[in-house]
Amino acid sequence: MVMFVPDPAAPPATGAVSLEALGMGKQFGALKALDDVTLKVEAGSFHALLGENGAGKSTLVKCIMGYYTPDQGQVMVGNHEQPISSPRMAHNLGLGMVYQHFTLVPDMTVAENLVLARTDLPAVIDWKAEHAGLEAFFATMPFRVPLDRKVSALAAGEKQKTEILKQLYLKRRFLILDEPTSVLTPAEADEVLGLLRDMTKAGQLTVLTITHKFREVFAFADNVTVLRRGKFAGSGKVADLTADDMAKMMMGEQKLPDPAPRTGVPGEATRLAIQTLNVSDDAGNPAVKGISLQVRAGEILGIAGVSGNGQRELVEAIAGQRDIKDGAISLHGQSFDGSRKAMKQHKLSCLPEEPLRNACVAKMSVAENLAFRRFDEEPFAAGGWWLKPGAFKEAARQIIARYRVKTPGPEAAIGQLSGGNVQRAVLGREIGGEVNVLVAANPCFGLDFAAVADIHGQIMAARNRGAAVLLVSEDLDELFELSDRIAVMFSGRIVYEDAIGNADLTVIGRHMAGH
Amino acid sequence: MSGDLLGWWGVPLAVLAGAIRVSTPFLFVSLGECITEKSGRINLGLEGTLVMGAMSGYAVSYLSGSPWLGVLAAGCAGAVFGILHALICSLPRVNDIAVGIALMLFGIGLAFFLGKPFIQPQAPNLPSIPFGWWSENAQVRDALRVNALFIIGVILAPFLLWAFRNTRWGLILRTVGDSADAALALGYAINRVRMFATASGGFLAGVGGSFLSLSYPGSWSEGLSSGQGITAVALVIFARWNPMLCFWASLLFGGAAALGPALQSVGITQGYYLFNAAPYMLTLLIMILTCSRDRTLAGAPGELGVTR
Numbered sequence: 001m002v003m004f005v006p007d008p009a010a011p012p013a014t015g016a017v018s019l020e021a022l023g024m025g026k027q028f029g030a031l032k033a034l035d036d037v038t039l040k041v042e043a044g045s046f047h048a049l050l051g052e053n054g055a056g057k058s059t060l061v062k063c064i065m066g067y068y069t070p071d072q073g074q075v076m077v078g079n080h081e082q083p084i085s086s087p088r089m090a091h092n093l094g095l096g097m098v099y100q101h102f103t104l105v106p107d108m109t110v111a112e113n114l115v116l117a118r119t120d121l122p123a124v125i126d127w128k129a130e131h132a133g134l135e136a137f138f139a140t141m142p143f144r145v146p147l148d149r150k151v152s153a154l155a156a157g158e159k160q161k162t163e164i165l166k167q168l169y170l171k172r173r174f175l176i177l178d179e180p181t182s183v184l185t186p187a188e189a190d191e192v193l194g195l196l197r198d199m200t201k202a203g204q205l206t207v208l209t210i211t212h213k214f215r216e217v218f219a220f221a222d223n224v225t226v227l228r229r230g231k232f233a234g235s236g237k238v239a240d241l242t243a244d245d246m247a248k249m250m251m252g253e254q255k256l257p258d259p260a261p262r263t264g265v266p267g268e269a270t271r272l273a274i275q276t277l278n279v280s281d282d283a284g285n286p287a288v289k290g291i292s293l294q295v296r297a298g299e300i301l302g303i304a305g306v307s308g309n310g311q312r313e314l315v316e317a318i319a320g321q322r323d324i325k326d327g328a329i330s331l332h333g334q335s336f337d338g339s340r341k342a343m344k345q346h347k348l349s350c351l352p353e354e355p356l357r358n359a360c361v362a363k364m365s366v367a368e369n370l371a372f373r374r375f376d377e378e379p380f381a382a383g384g385w386w387l388k389p390g391a392f393k394e395a396a397r398q399i400i401a402r403y404r405v406k407t408p409g410p411e412a413a414i415g416q417l418s419g420g421n422v423q424r425a426v427l428g429r430e431i432g433g434e435v436n437v438l439v440a441a442n443p444c445f446g447l448d449f450a451a452v453a454d455i456h457g458q459i460m461a462a463r464n465r466g467a468a469v470l471l472v473s474e475d476l477d478e479l480f481e482l483s484d485r486i487a488v489m490f491s492g493r494i495v496y497e498d499a500i501g502n503a504d505l506t507v508i509g510r511h512m513a514g515h
Numbered sequence: 516m517s518g519d520l521l522g523w524w525g526v527p528l529a530v531l532a533g534a535i536r537v538s539t540p541f542l543f544v545s546l547g548e549c550i551t552e553k554s555g556r557i558n559l560g561l562e563g564t565l566v567m568g569a570m571s572g573y574a575v576s577y578l579s580g581s582p583w584l585g586v587l588a589a590g591c592a593g594a595v596f597g598i599l600h601a602l603i604c605s606l607p608r609v610n611d612i613a614v615g616i617a618l619m620l621f622g623i624g625l626a627f628f629l630g631k632p633f634i635q636p637q638a639p640n641l642p643s644i645p646f647g648w649w650s651e652n653a654q655v656r657d658a659l660r661v662n663a664l665f666i667i668g669v670i671l672a673p674f675l676l677w678a679f680r681n682t683r684w685g686l687i688l689r690t691v692g693d694s695a696d697a698a699l700a701l702g703y704a705i706n707r708v709r710m711f712a713t714a715s716g717g718f719l720a721g722v723g724g725s726f727l728s729l730s731y732p733g734s735w736s737e738g739l740s741s742g743q744g745i746t747a748v749a750l751v752i753f754a755r756w757n758p759m760l761c762f763w764a765s766l767l768f769g770g771a772a773a774l775g776p777a778l779q780s781v782g783i784t785q786g787y788y789l790f791n792a793a794p795y796m797l798t799l800l801i802m803i804l805t806c807s808r809d810r811t812l813a814g815a816p817g818e819l820g821v822t823r
């Protein structure tokens with residue numbers, strides 16, 4: 001039996017292959033997601049694809065992989081035109097992709113996931129031989145993941161490493177990565193990207209990576225192509241370009257608002273206090289392990305950490321979405337039970353991650369969603385039960401105008417809005433009024449530069465007005481820009497805490513990795 | 516030794532015999548549903564499939580004279596129902612649970628309609644294997660007379676457990692059921708895999724139905740099934756989608772159901788109807804004891820849901 005031939009249908013040739021996408025176009029309804037885009041990637045190069053959200057990067061690579069059928073354009077692999085109509089065909093040509101969402105099967109072990117991806121999967125699997133093959137492969141890799149662990153029990157960073165190892169195990173000749181480092185610590189990112197760069201240098205692999213981190217572009221990429229609003233916006237050798245050049249290509253002539261000024265110093269009074277808090281995750285395992293922290297008025301406490309280290313459970317516990325196992329949360333020195341009444345009394349606002357899922361009802365209108373905190377009081381309701389749609393719409397119009405929410409109108413279902421606009425609408429609802437305590441989790445995830453600057457400004461403004469802000473984020477740049485104090489969360493515990501003036505990127509990175 | 520001398524020992528023996536007899540349809544339906552649910556779909560129509568299998572199995576056995584042809588026909592009728600369910604569910608915005616309920620009612624109605632001519636005649640029954648040959652005691656010999664389908668089920672359960680882990684089909688089935696994203700990225704046709712899984716599930720449920728009409732005492736009537744199909748669907752959840760646990764759960768359920776008649780046979784008639792409710796109370800009790808407010812069900816296929 002053939003034991004270790006990952007891809008027999010691939011052309012006999014191995015090693016890096018070049019790829020060109022010529023004049024690609026793709027229309028989704030009224031939206032032109034891709035408009036005559038050309039991308040050329042040389043064999044054995046490390047190519048970065050840059051662009052803001054909605055620029056068409058993911059659409060382009062999904063067209064190349066056969067996930068979408070492009071309306072125009074053609075794909076050349078190794079100078080031969082190839083009609084790729086399904087991911088299977090792309091795999092057979094030696095093309096592989098690591099998607100932004102994980103494509104591992106959670107209920108299977110790492111070994112099962114790797115073997116499953118083989119195109120020549122035998123009818124009955126000889127696990128002994130497969131394990132031997134996997135061990136032999138892992139011996140050639142600089143990092144490894146536990147083979148017999150179920151994927152659902154892996155940390156996010158390990159899952160991402162597994163995705164990449166899976167593609168290498170399949171001996172891909174051209175590998176596409178969609179923001180591969182968003183769940184890795186800086187050191188892990190260097191490890192993974194370094195391995196891929198070495199493989200390109202050795203002529204084993206060509207890499208095309210979607211990213212928005214200039215640091216990684218300068219450290220690893222040879223060439224760069226930039227997209228803006230579905231169109232080609234520029235390309236070149238990384239060595240010939242500066243960060244400003246690339247930013248200009250990405251954004252065009254659009255001007256960024258200045259960073260929000262930080263005014264005043266944190267007050268003395270502790271607004272939010274958490275005392276040896278323990279919280280379980282969905283599987284009943286401890287996720288938050290004895291965390292204590294305090295946030296004062298007019299202070300932003302930033303919590304850094306790789307996703308999946310208990311941040312989500314911590315935020316859900318404070319927002320009243322998750323039961324507390326033991327420990328206590330108190331606001332203004334009073335015990336807080338997560339009820340709507342207590343939130344109102346203490347003016348607690350929450351900006352959870354994935355706001356469409358965690359803070360909105362997608363099928364209800366923008367106006368209704370914006371009134372969630374106050375829909376049963378004057379002026380929205382008479383006597384606490386007779387709702388007045390006119391008042392909903394009027395209040396919604398003000399928030400829509402003030403926070404520049406792009407929506408067909410207050411009547412539109414909030415689920416129709418783009419991610420950035422949902423984020424802005426929820427921000428408007430949560431910090432439009434008076435705020436004493438604000439909890440924000442990855443508030444700018446997936447937003448473009450302009451929206452990010454906008455939301456950072458609003459959070460800073462809330463702090464300057466005297467709110468205590470707990471900012472949980474996976475984006476270190478964001479934390480360094482906004483925080484007064486920074487803490488690092490690892491494996492459910494706070495492992496580091498200091499004023500932002502004393503904090504150092506490498507020290508924080510080390511703590512994020514648990515060292 | 517005469518039967519009377521067995522005395523109180525007759526109770527566990529009767530429970531064992533009852534467990535084997537009652538559990539057979541549960542075993543087949545739950546193994547079938549286990550395959551279907553592993554692919555990410557729930558087929559609640561298996562009650563209808565079961566009744567349809569009982570009717571068609573009996574009819575074919577009567578017409579052909581071979582009970583095994585009847586079993587095959589019952590399985591094929593079940594597979595057709597499974598394919599029907601899968602076809603309707605592969606249309607956009609169709610909810611598998613609603614389709615299942617519709618097919619359950621359709622299957623029962625159709626079986627009653629087509630089965631009218633077969634209520635009177637006597638069809639050949641399935642054989643059973645006398646494991647009690649060594650005993651002089653009639654009670655023991657009766658209790659250890661094990662029907663052939665149960666033996667097949669006993670072999671099938673560990674085979675499925677092995678197949679889920681060690682075969683290409685098993686891995687693909689679990690992939691499709693646990694993460695549609697992963698299946699798409701690997702290039703598997705999700706609807707086709709689910710069609711296969713639902714058809715296999717329907718086949719097994721149909722075979723389970725043929726047991727009802729073709730095993731001792733062996734007759735077809737409209738009151739044949741008392742909700743075994745629906746209960747078996749619940750058993751799969753109870754068994755955490757593990758075929759071997761499906762087997763033990765079916766036995767437990769069958770044993771509990773046999774408790775009432777067993778006690779009656781030694782003269783305890785008090786609370787007879789209460790004992791008949793034992794399997795349901797047992798299920799409820801175990802469900803309550805094993806569930807938890809802050810934990811999701813371990814082992815549940817990720818694509819299984821009611822919100823599609």
